Amino acid sequence: MASEEPRFVSRGFTGRPHGPGADRLPPGQYLERGFPVLTAGPTPRVEPAEWSFRIDGMVGNELEWSWEEFARLPAEDVPCDIHCVTKWSKLDTSFRGVSVDTLLEAARPEGAFSMAHSFGGYTTNLPLEELTGGRAWVVTEHEGAPLPREHGGPARLLVPHLYFWKSAKWVRGLRIMDHDEPGFWEANGYNAHGDPWKEERYWTD
Amino acid sequence: MDGLTAVSQRAPGRWQIAEVEQIRVETPRTKTFRLRPPMWMPHLPGQHYDVRLTAPDGYRAERSYSIASSPLDQGVVELTVDRLEDGEVSSYFHDVLVEGDQVEVRGPFASYFVWRGEEPVLLIGGGSGVVPLMCMLRHRRRTAPELPMRLLYSARTRREVIYADELGDDAIVALTRELGGVPIEGIPRVQLGRIFPGLIAAEAFDSGLAFVCGSNGFVESISQMLLAAGYSPDRIRTERFGPTG
Numbered sequence: 001m002a003s004e005e006p007r008f009v010s011r012g013f014t015g016r017p018h019g020p021g022a023d024r025l026p027p028g029q030y031l032e033r034g035f036p037v038l039t040a041g042p043t044p045r046v047e048p049a050e051w052s053f054r055i056d057g058m059v060g061n062e063l064e065w066s067w068e069e070f071a072r073l074p075a076e077d078v079p080c081d082i083h084c085v086t087k088w089s090k091l092d093t094s095f096r097g098v099s100v101d102t103l104l105e106a107a108r109p110e111g112a113f114s115m116a117h118s119f120g121g122y123t124t125n126l127p128l129e130e131l132t133g134g135r136a137w138v139v140t141e142h143e144g145a146p147l148p149r150e151h152g153g154p155a156r157l158l159v160p161h162l163y164f165w166k167s168a169k170w171v172r173g174l175r176i177m178d179h180d181e182p183g184f185w186e187a188n189g190y191n192a193h194g195d196p197w198k199e200e201r202y203w204t205d
Numbered sequence: 206m207d208g209l210t211a212v213s214q215r216a217p218g219r220w221q222i223a224e225v226e227q228i229r230v231e232t233p234r235t236k237t238f239r240l241r242p243p244m245w246m247p248h249l250p251g252q253h254y255d256v257r258l259t260a261p262d263g264y265r266a267e268r269s270y271s272i273a274s275s276p277l278d279q280g281v282v283e284l285t286v287d288r289l290e291d292g293e294v295s296s297y298f299h300d301v302l303v304e305g306d307q308v309e310v311r312g313p314f315a316s317y318f319v320w321r322g323e324e325p326v327l328l329i330g331g332g333s334g335v336v337p338l339m340c341m342l343r344h345r346r347r348t349a350p351e352l353p354m355r356l357l358y359s360a361r362t363r364r365e366v367i368y369a370d371e372l373g374d375d376a377i378v379a380l381t382r383e384l385g386g387v388p389i390e391g392i393p394r395v396q397l398g399r400i401f402p403g404l405i406a407a408e409a410f411d412s413g414l415a416f417v418c419g420s421n422g423f424v425e426s427i428s429q430m431l432l433a434a435g436y437s438p439d440r441i442r443t444e445r446f447g448p449t450g
Contacts, residue, residue, distance in 0.1 A: 008222055008309050010258040012301040016293050018264050028257065028267035030293065037421040038445055040317055042428035042438050087267055120438065150425070188317040201255075202314050204218025 024081060025089050026196035032088035037150045040184065044120035044170050048154045051119075053103070053138060054173035060108030064173075067154065070138075073098045078137055080160035082167070083196040095147075095158050097139030100131045103174075111178040116157050119170040124183035125192065126159065126166060128176070135161055138171060163194040163201070218311060219244075220257060225306045226281060231367045235333060236299055237273060237285045242310055247276035250341040251319035251416070251444075254282060254312030258297055268294040271337035271418075271444075272313060273368075275344040282312070285367060287333035318416065318444040320344070325353035325410040329400065329427050331419025332360065337444065338418060339368050342375070355408055359400050359423065366392070377408070402430045409434040418444040 016030075025031060054064040065073070077096050083089045109128060116124050130136065137158045140147055147153035152169025159166045165185045186192050191200040199205060223242040230236050240254075253269045274283035288299040302308065320326065320341040328338040335358050345354045356376040360366045362383050370391055372378060377394040384397075396404070405427070409415075415436055417427045424445045431441050 007263070008220075008259055008307070009261055010297070010308065011306060013258045013260050013266075013297055015258065015260045015264045015266055022264075028255075028265060030266060036445075037425075039443065041441055041443055042432060043425060044438075086269060150421070185317070189315040202218060 027199045029089040032090050046119045046170050051154050055107040057175040058111035059176050063107050082160050082164050085163040085201050095139035096141035097137040100136040109176045111176045113177045113180045115175045116168040117173050118168045119172050122184050124166050124168050163196050220309050220311045222307050223310045232365050234288050235367050237283050239281050239283045241281050245280045248272050248313035249319040250344045251337045252313035254310050257309045266293050273336050273339050285336045318442050323414050325413040327415040328356040329417045330358050331423035334419030405430040406434045416442050421445045
Protein backbone atom coordinates (compact mmCIF):
# COMPACT_ATOMS: atom_id res chain seq x y z
CA MET A 1 0.00 0.00 0.00
CA ALA A 2 1.11 3.52 -0.64
CA SER A 3 1.49 5.65 2.44
CA GLU A 4 -1.75 7.20 3.60
CA GLU A 5 -1.78 10.31 5.73
CA PRO A 6 -2.96 11.21 8.21
CA ARG A 7 -2.74 7.81 9.79
CA PHE A 8 -5.83 6.53 11.56
CA VAL A 9 -5.12 5.17 15.04
CA SER A 10 -7.47 2.57 16.54
CA ARG A 11 -8.64 3.81 19.93
CA GLY A 12 -7.23 1.64 22.69
CA PHE A 13 -5.21 -0.71 20.45
CA THR A 14 -1.63 -1.55 21.28
CA GLY A 15 -1.30 -4.95 19.62
CA ARG A 16 0.71 -7.98 20.55
CA PRO A 17 4.29 -7.47 21.60
CA HIS A 18 6.06 -6.74 18.33
CA GLY A 19 9.75 -7.06 19.02
CA PRO A 20 12.60 -8.72 17.14
CA GLY A 21 11.52 -10.66 14.07
CA ALA A 22 8.61 -8.33 13.31
CA ASP A 23 10.59 -6.98 10.35
CA ARG A 24 10.30 -10.39 8.71
CA LEU A 25 6.52 -10.08 8.58
CA PRO A 26 5.13 -8.30 5.50
CA PRO A 27 2.52 -5.58 6.15
CA GLY A 28 -0.75 -6.87 7.57
CA GLN A 29 0.63 -10.35 8.31
CA TYR A 30 0.78 -12.08 11.69
CA LEU A 31 3.01 -14.87 12.91
CA GLU A 32 1.48 -18.36 12.80
CA ARG A 33 3.25 -21.32 14.39
CA GLY A 34 1.04 -23.99 12.84
CA PHE A 35 0.46 -24.63 9.15
CA PRO A 36 -3.17 -23.81 8.32
CA VAL A 37 -4.84 -25.38 5.29
CA LEU A 38 -6.53 -23.24 2.66
CA THR A 39 -8.05 -24.97 -0.32
CA ALA A 40 -10.95 -24.15 -2.61
CA GLY A 41 -13.08 -27.29 -2.69
CA PRO A 42 -12.36 -30.81 -1.48
CA THR A 43 -8.78 -32.03 -1.14
CA PRO A 44 -7.85 -34.08 -4.21
CA ARG A 45 -6.39 -37.53 -3.59
CA VAL A 46 -3.41 -37.97 -5.88
CA GLU A 47 -1.23 -41.06 -5.60
CA PRO A 48 2.43 -40.77 -6.60
CA ALA A 49 1.88 -43.51 -9.19
CA GLU A 50 -0.65 -41.32 -11.05
CA TRP A 51 1.26 -38.08 -10.53
CA SER A 52 3.32 -36.59 -13.32
CA PHE A 53 4.65 -33.14 -14.10
CA ARG A 54 4.37 -31.68 -17.57
CA ILE A 55 5.70 -28.53 -19.22
CA ASP A 56 3.91 -27.62 -22.42
CA GLY A 57 2.55 -24.68 -24.40
CA MET A 58 5.04 -22.31 -25.97
CA VAL A 59 8.16 -24.39 -25.48
CA GLY A 60 10.81 -25.79 -27.77
CA ASN A 61 10.60 -29.15 -26.08
CA GLU A 62 7.45 -30.45 -24.35
CA LEU A 63 8.37 -32.56 -21.37
CA GLU A 64 6.68 -34.84 -18.88
CA TRP A 65 8.23 -36.53 -15.85
CA SER A 66 6.67 -39.45 -14.00
CA TRP A 67 7.03 -39.57 -10.20
CA GLU A 68 10.02 -41.91 -10.53
CA GLU A 69 11.68 -39.80 -13.21
CA PHE A 70 11.07 -36.66 -11.18
CA ALA A 71 12.67 -38.25 -8.12
CA ARG A 72 15.91 -38.64 -10.08
CA LEU A 73 16.21 -34.92 -10.80
CA PRO A 74 18.62 -32.91 -8.62
CA ALA A 75 16.76 -31.76 -5.49
CA GLU A 76 17.69 -29.10 -2.98
CA ASP A 77 16.58 -27.97 0.45
CA VAL A 78 14.64 -24.72 0.48
CA PRO A 79 14.54 -22.90 3.81
CA CYS A 80 11.97 -20.12 3.57
CA ASP A 81 9.23 -17.99 5.11
CA ILE A 82 5.73 -18.30 3.65
CA HIS A 83 2.95 -15.71 3.59
CA CYS A 84 -0.74 -16.51 3.07
CA VAL A 85 -3.08 -13.82 1.78
CA THR A 86 -5.47 -14.72 4.62
CA LYS A 87 -2.95 -12.86 6.84
CA TRP A 88 -0.82 -15.58 8.44
CA SER A 89 2.88 -16.01 7.88
CA LYS A 90 5.02 -18.96 8.84
CA LEU A 91 8.71 -18.28 9.38
CA ASP A 92 11.71 -20.59 9.17
CA THR A 93 10.06 -23.54 7.52
CA SER A 94 11.64 -25.73 4.87
CA PHE A 95 10.79 -27.74 1.81
CA ARG A 96 12.77 -29.96 -0.55
CA GLY A 97 12.33 -30.20 -4.27
CA VAL A 98 13.55 -29.43 -7.77
CA SER A 99 14.27 -25.90 -8.92
CA VAL A 100 11.95 -24.67 -11.65
CA ASP A 101 15.11 -23.41 -13.39
CA THR A 102 16.15 -27.03 -13.84
CA LEU A 103 12.75 -27.99 -15.26
CA LEU A 104 12.47 -25.03 -17.62
CA GLU A 105 15.99 -25.35 -18.92
CA ALA A 106 15.17 -28.67 -20.53
CA ALA A 107 11.86 -27.38 -21.95
CA ARG A 108 13.28 -24.21 -23.61
CA PRO A 109 10.39 -21.76 -23.02
CA GLU A 110 9.42 -19.39 -25.84
CA GLY A 111 6.91 -17.29 -23.89
CA ALA A 112 7.33 -15.04 -20.85
CA PHE A 113 4.26 -16.17 -18.87
CA SER A 114 2.93 -19.36 -17.42
CA MET A 115 -0.13 -20.98 -15.92
CA ALA A 116 0.40 -23.60 -13.25
CA HIS A 117 -2.19 -26.40 -13.43
CA SER A 118 -3.14 -28.72 -10.59
CA PHE A 119 -5.00 -31.95 -10.08
CA GLY A 120 -8.52 -30.89 -9.14
CA GLY A 121 -8.57 -28.07 -11.69
CA TYR A 122 -6.84 -25.29 -9.75
CA THR A 123 -4.77 -22.80 -11.74
CA THR A 124 -2.54 -19.84 -10.94
CA ASN A 125 -0.66 -17.52 -13.26
CA LEU A 126 3.02 -16.65 -12.92
CA PRO A 127 5.32 -14.65 -15.16
CA LEU A 128 8.46 -16.69 -15.86
CA GLU A 129 10.62 -14.03 -14.23
CA GLU A 130 8.95 -14.95 -10.92
CA LEU A 131 9.66 -18.66 -11.46
CA THR A 132 13.33 -18.40 -12.45
CA GLY A 133 16.58 -17.29 -10.86
CA GLY A 134 16.41 -19.75 -7.96
CA ARG A 135 13.11 -18.45 -6.60
CA ALA A 136 10.67 -21.29 -7.36
CA TRP A 137 10.60 -25.06 -6.91
CA VAL A 138 8.39 -28.09 -7.32
CA VAL A 139 8.63 -29.62 -3.85
CA THR A 140 7.80 -33.08 -2.55
CA GLU A 141 8.94 -32.77 1.08
CA HIS A 142 8.14 -30.45 3.96
CA GLU A 143 10.43 -30.32 7.00
CA GLY A 144 11.99 -33.68 6.24
CA ALA A 145 8.81 -35.66 5.58
CA PRO A 146 6.78 -36.37 2.44
CA LEU A 147 4.54 -33.39 1.68
CA PRO A 148 1.16 -34.09 3.36
CA ARG A 149 -1.86 -34.40 1.12
CA GLU A 150 -3.66 -31.41 2.65
CA HIS A 151 -0.62 -29.26 1.89
CA GLY A 152 -0.48 -30.36 -1.73
CA GLY A 153 1.17 -33.75 -1.61
CA PRO A 154 2.59 -35.49 -3.42
CA ALA A 155 3.97 -32.29 -5.03
CA ARG A 156 3.29 -28.57 -4.99
CA LEU A 157 4.80 -25.51 -6.51
CA LEU A 158 6.76 -23.35 -4.05
CA VAL A 159 7.15 -19.64 -4.80
CA PRO A 160 7.81 -18.26 -1.33
CA HIS A 161 8.37 -14.63 -2.36
CA LEU A 162 4.72 -14.37 -3.49
CA TYR A 163 1.50 -14.95 -1.52
CA PHE A 164 1.09 -18.65 -0.94
CA TRP A 165 -1.89 -19.18 -3.27
CA LYS A 166 0.69 -18.91 -6.08
CA SER A 167 2.39 -22.03 -4.68
CA ALA A 168 -0.13 -24.34 -6.35
CA LYS A 169 -0.88 -27.55 -4.44
CA TRP A 170 -1.14 -30.91 -6.28
CA VAL A 171 0.67 -29.27 -9.16
CA ARG A 172 0.71 -31.26 -12.38
CA GLY A 173 2.34 -28.90 -14.81
CA LEU A 174 3.22 -25.53 -16.24
CA ARG A 175 1.81 -24.21 -19.48
CA ILE A 176 4.09 -21.60 -21.02
CA MET A 177 2.24 -18.72 -22.68
CA ASP A 178 3.08 -15.55 -24.59
CA HIS A 179 0.59 -13.49 -22.53
CA ASP A 180 -0.63 -13.20 -18.95
CA GLU A 181 -4.04 -14.58 -18.01
CA PRO A 182 -5.75 -14.81 -14.61
CA GLY A 183 -5.73 -18.14 -12.78
CA PHE A 184 -8.39 -19.32 -10.34
CA TRP A 185 -8.02 -16.86 -7.44
CA GLU A 186 -6.81 -14.15 -9.80
CA ALA A 187 -10.18 -14.37 -11.60
CA ASN A 188 -11.97 -14.29 -8.26
CA GLY A 189 -10.82 -10.99 -6.84
CA TYR A 190 -7.19 -11.63 -5.95
CA ASN A 191 -4.19 -9.80 -7.33
CA ALA A 192 -2.55 -10.99 -10.55
CA HIS A 193 0.96 -10.59 -9.10
CA GLY A 194 0.67 -11.11 -5.32
CA ASP A 195 3.81 -9.63 -3.75
CA PRO A 196 3.29 -9.74 0.05
CA TRP A 197 5.83 -6.98 0.71
CA LYS A 198 3.76 -4.63 -1.49
CA GLU A 199 0.57 -6.06 0.05
CA GLU A 200 -0.81 -6.98 -3.39
CA ARG A 201 -3.80 -8.93 -2.07
CA TYR A 202 -6.72 -7.91 -4.26
CA TRP A 203 -7.37 -6.56 -7.76
CA THR A 204 -7.37 -2.99 -6.56
CA ASP A 205 -4.01 -3.19 -4.71
CA MET B 206 -14.93 -24.24 -10.73
CA ASP B 207 -15.88 -23.32 -14.27
CA GLY B 208 -18.60 -20.87 -15.14
CA LEU B 209 -18.01 -18.40 -12.36
CA THR B 210 -18.34 -14.86 -13.49
CA ALA B 211 -15.81 -12.43 -12.13
CA VAL B 212 -17.07 -9.99 -9.52
CA SER B 213 -17.35 -6.34 -10.38
CA GLN B 214 -14.14 -4.40 -9.97
CA ARG B 215 -16.01 -1.48 -8.52
CA ALA B 216 -15.13 -2.61 -5.00
CA PRO B 217 -13.56 0.42 -3.35
CA GLY B 218 -10.52 -1.56 -2.28
CA ARG B 219 -9.25 1.43 -0.32
CA TRP B 220 -9.16 1.54 3.43
CA GLN B 221 -12.09 3.45 4.84
CA ILE B 222 -12.97 4.57 8.34
CA ALA B 223 -16.34 3.04 9.21
CA GLU B 224 -18.52 3.91 12.15
CA VAL B 225 -19.53 1.19 14.57
CA GLU B 226 -23.25 1.77 14.53
CA GLN B 227 -24.45 -1.14 16.62
CA ILE B 228 -22.96 -4.05 18.58
CA ARG B 229 -25.13 -7.09 19.34
CA VAL B 230 -24.17 -9.95 21.63
CA GLU B 231 -25.00 -13.19 19.79
CA THR B 232 -23.49 -15.81 22.10
CA PRO B 233 -20.95 -15.73 24.95
CA ARG B 234 -18.20 -15.83 22.31
CA THR B 235 -19.65 -13.97 19.36
CA LYS B 236 -20.81 -10.45 18.72
CA THR B 237 -22.15 -8.81 15.60
CA PHE B 238 -20.79 -5.39 14.63
CA ARG B 239 -22.87 -3.25 12.32
CA LEU B 240 -20.49 -0.94 10.45
CA ARG B 241 -21.28 2.02 8.24
CA PRO B 242 -18.45 2.70 5.78
CA PRO B 243 -18.53 6.02 3.90
CA MET B 244 -18.19 4.29 0.48
CA TRP B 245 -20.57 1.38 0.75
CA MET B 246 -21.28 -0.97 -2.12
CA PRO B 247 -23.49 -4.05 -2.24
CA HIS B 248 -21.66 -7.30 -1.59
CA LEU B 249 -22.25 -10.81 -2.87
CA PRO B 250 -23.37 -13.18 -0.12
CA GLY B 251 -20.21 -15.00 1.03
CA GLN B 252 -17.79 -12.12 0.54
CA HIS B 253 -15.60 -10.71 3.30
CA TYR B 254 -14.21 -7.43 4.56
CA ASP B 255 -10.70 -6.84 5.82
CA VAL B 256 -10.29 -4.91 9.05
CA ARG B 257 -7.11 -3.18 10.15
CA LEU B 258 -6.10 -2.00 13.59
CA THR B 259 -3.32 0.55 14.02
CA ALA B 260 -1.47 1.19 17.29
CA PRO B 261 -0.08 4.64 18.17
CA ASP B 262 3.45 3.42 17.28
CA GLY B 263 2.27 2.43 13.79
CA TYR B 264 2.03 -1.31 14.45
CA ARG B 265 -0.83 -2.83 12.48
CA ALA B 266 -2.86 -6.02 12.59
CA GLU B 267 -5.25 -7.14 9.85
CA ARG B 268 -7.86 -9.86 9.65
CA SER B 269 -10.66 -10.89 7.29
CA TYR B 270 -14.24 -11.35 8.52
CA SER B 271 -17.23 -12.68 6.60
CA ILE B 272 -20.25 -10.48 6.08
CA ALA B 273 -23.40 -11.68 7.84
CA SER B 274 -25.94 -9.14 6.60
CA SER B 275 -27.88 -9.12 3.34
CA PRO B 276 -26.70 -6.68 0.68
CA LEU B 277 -30.25 -5.31 0.79
CA ASP B 278 -29.27 -3.57 4.04
CA GLN B 279 -28.02 -0.53 2.21
CA GLY B 280 -25.13 1.43 3.61
CA VAL B 281 -24.12 -1.05 6.30
CA VAL B 282 -22.30 -4.33 6.71
CA GLU B 283 -22.59 -6.62 9.69
CA LEU B 284 -19.56 -8.67 10.68
CA THR B 285 -20.03 -11.42 13.25
CA VAL B 286 -16.76 -11.95 15.11
CA ASP B 287 -15.84 -15.01 17.13
CA ARG B 288 -13.69 -14.09 20.15
CA LEU B 289 -10.64 -16.31 20.05
CA GLU B 290 -8.44 -16.94 23.08
CA ASP B 291 -5.39 -14.88 22.43
CA GLY B 292 -7.01 -13.31 19.36
CA GLU B 293 -5.28 -10.03 18.74
CA VAL B 294 -8.02 -8.51 16.60
CA SER B 295 -11.09 -10.43 17.77
CA SER B 296 -10.37 -9.58 21.41
CA TYR B 297 -10.10 -5.90 20.48
CA PHE B 298 -13.47 -6.11 18.77
CA HIS B 299 -15.02 -7.82 21.78
CA ASP B 300 -13.34 -6.04 24.67
CA VAL B 301 -12.55 -2.54 23.42
CA LEU B 302 -14.88 -1.45 20.62
CA VAL B 303 -18.08 0.32 21.64
CA GLU B 304 -20.89 1.78 19.59
CA GLY B 305 -19.84 5.08 18.09
CA ASP B 306 -16.19 4.02 17.71
CA GLN B 307 -14.46 4.03 14.36
CA VAL B 308 -12.75 1.08 12.73
CA GLU B 309 -10.73 0.85 9.53
CA VAL B 310 -12.12 -1.55 6.91
CA ARG B 311 -12.00 -2.31 3.21
CA GLY B 312 -14.08 -4.56 1.02
CA PRO B 313 -16.06 -6.43 -0.09
CA PHE B 314 -13.60 -8.97 -1.49
CA ALA B 315 -13.34 -12.34 -3.23
CA SER B 316 -15.79 -14.04 -5.53
CA TYR B 317 -15.37 -17.80 -5.23
CA PHE B 318 -17.25 -18.59 -2.02
CA VAL B 319 -20.25 -16.51 -3.08
CA TRP B 320 -23.85 -17.27 -3.87
CA ARG B 321 -25.14 -15.76 -7.10
CA GLY B 322 -28.65 -17.14 -7.04
CA GLU B 323 -27.86 -20.72 -8.08
CA GLU B 324 -30.34 -23.31 -6.86
CA PRO B 325 -30.87 -25.53 -5.02
CA VAL B 326 -28.34 -24.76 -2.31
CA LEU B 327 -27.14 -26.79 0.66
CA LEU B 328 -25.31 -24.77 3.31
CA ILE B 329 -23.19 -26.56 5.90
CA GLY B 330 -21.43 -24.59 8.61
CA GLY B 331 -19.40 -25.41 11.71
CA GLY B 332 -19.15 -22.90 14.56
CA SER B 333 -18.63 -19.37 13.29
CA GLY B 334 -18.44 -20.88 9.79
CA VAL B 335 -22.17 -20.21 9.78
CA VAL B 336 -21.58 -16.47 9.30
CA PRO B 337 -21.22 -16.27 5.47
CA LEU B 338 -23.93 -18.93 5.15
CA MET B 339 -26.30 -16.79 7.21
CA CYS B 340 -25.69 -13.98 4.76
CA MET B 341 -26.83 -16.30 1.96
CA LEU B 342 -29.84 -17.52 3.94
CA ARG B 343 -30.92 -14.02 4.89
CA HIS B 344 -30.53 -12.78 1.35
CA ARG B 345 -32.50 -15.71 -0.05
CA ARG B 346 -35.33 -15.15 2.44
CA ARG B 347 -35.66 -11.56 1.29
CA THR B 348 -35.17 -12.03 -2.45
CA ALA B 349 -36.32 -15.56 -3.30
CA PRO B 350 -38.09 -17.19 -0.33
CA GLU B 351 -39.26 -20.12 -2.46
CA LEU B 352 -35.76 -20.96 -3.66
CA PRO B 353 -34.65 -24.26 -2.13
CA MET B 354 -31.88 -23.62 0.38
CA ARG B 355 -31.15 -25.64 3.53
CA LEU B 356 -28.72 -24.99 6.33
CA LEU B 357 -27.01 -27.68 8.37
CA TYR B 358 -25.28 -26.00 11.28
CA SER B 359 -22.97 -27.70 13.73
CA ALA B 360 -22.39 -25.97 17.08
CA ARG B 361 -20.96 -27.25 20.33
CA THR B 362 -23.76 -26.36 22.72
CA ARG B 363 -27.12 -24.61 22.55
CA ARG B 364 -25.57 -21.51 24.11
CA GLU B 365 -23.14 -21.31 21.21
CA VAL B 366 -25.76 -21.29 18.46
CA ILE B 367 -25.40 -17.98 16.61
CA TYR B 368 -28.57 -16.41 15.10
CA ALA B 369 -30.72 -18.93 17.03
CA ASP B 370 -33.83 -16.76 16.82
CA GLU B 371 -33.57 -16.66 13.02
CA LEU B 372 -33.26 -20.38 12.36
CA GLY B 373 -36.52 -21.77 11.03
CA ASP B 374 -37.58 -24.97 9.36
CA ASP B 375 -34.96 -24.41 6.68
CA ALA B 376 -32.25 -25.17 9.24
CA ILE B 377 -31.06 -28.24 11.13
CA VAL B 378 -28.83 -27.63 14.13
CA ALA B 379 -26.44 -30.37 15.26
CA LEU B 380 -25.13 -29.94 18.82
CA THR B 381 -21.87 -31.83 19.30
CA ARG B 382 -21.24 -31.31 23.02
CA GLU B 383 -24.75 -31.19 24.39
CA LEU B 384 -25.76 -34.26 26.38
CA GLY B 385 -29.37 -33.73 27.21
CA GLY B 386 -32.51 -33.34 25.31
CA VAL B 387 -34.28 -30.04 25.91
CA PRO B 388 -35.22 -28.57 22.54
CA ILE B 389 -34.12 -25.07 21.64
CA GLU B 390 -37.04 -22.73 21.60
CA GLY B 391 -37.82 -21.61 18.09
CA ILE B 392 -35.54 -24.08 16.32
CA PRO B 393 -37.70 -26.89 15.04
CA ARG B 394 -34.98 -29.30 14.04
CA VAL B 395 -32.21 -30.00 16.53
CA GLN B 396 -30.17 -33.16 16.81
CA LEU B 397 -27.51 -34.23 19.27
CA GLY B 398 -24.14 -35.25 17.91
CA ARG B 399 -22.12 -34.40 14.85
CA ILE B 400 -23.37 -34.03 11.31
CA PHE B 401 -23.12 -37.58 9.94
CA PRO B 402 -23.14 -39.09 6.43
CA GLY B 403 -26.78 -40.20 6.67
CA LEU B 404 -27.92 -36.68 7.46
CA ILE B 405 -26.00 -35.27 4.52
CA ALA B 406 -27.38 -37.96 2.26
CA ALA B 407 -30.92 -37.20 3.42
CA GLU B 408 -30.59 -33.45 2.94
CA ALA B 409 -28.52 -33.52 -0.27
CA PHE B 410 -29.98 -32.16 -3.49
CA ASP B 411 -29.51 -33.89 -6.83
CA SER B 412 -28.26 -30.69 -8.39
CA GLY B 413 -26.98 -27.27 -7.40
CA LEU B 414 -24.24 -26.23 -5.04
CA ALA B 415 -23.07 -26.94 -1.52
CA PHE B 416 -21.28 -24.26 0.48
CA VAL B 417 -19.20 -25.56 3.38
CA CYS B 418 -17.52 -23.27 5.90
CA GLY B 419 -15.74 -24.09 9.14
CA SER B 420 -12.44 -25.33 10.50
CA ASN B 421 -10.25 -27.32 8.14
CA GLY B 422 -11.15 -30.60 9.83
CA PHE B 423 -14.85 -29.83 9.60
CA VAL B 424 -14.67 -28.84 5.94
CA GLU B 425 -12.58 -31.86 5.06
CA SER B 426 -14.96 -34.31 6.74
CA ILE B 427 -18.13 -32.68 5.35
CA SER B 428 -16.62 -32.57 1.85
CA GLN B 429 -16.02 -36.32 2.00
CA MET B 430 -19.65 -36.87 3.03
CA LEU B 431 -20.85 -34.69 0.17
CA LEU B 432 -18.72 -36.61 -2.32
CA ALA B 433 -20.20 -39.85 -0.97
CA ALA B 434 -23.70 -38.38 -1.29
CA GLY B 435 -23.15 -37.77 -4.99
CA TYR B 436 -21.85 -34.21 -5.10
CA SER B 437 -19.07 -33.80 -7.65
CA PRO B 438 -16.09 -31.66 -6.53
CA ASP B 439 -17.18 -28.75 -8.74
CA ARG B 440 -20.49 -28.55 -6.85
CA ILE B 441 -18.72 -28.10 -3.51
CA ARG B 442 -17.42 -24.66 -2.52
CA THR B 443 -15.41 -24.48 0.66
CA GLU B 444 -14.08 -21.84 2.98
CA ARG B 445 -11.70 -23.03 5.68
CA PHE B 446 -10.49 -21.04 8.59
CA GLY B 447 -7.38 -22.11 10.36
CA PRO B 448 -6.14 -20.77 13.65
CA THR B 449 -6.57 -17.05 13.27
CA GLY B 450 -7.31 -14.24 15.59
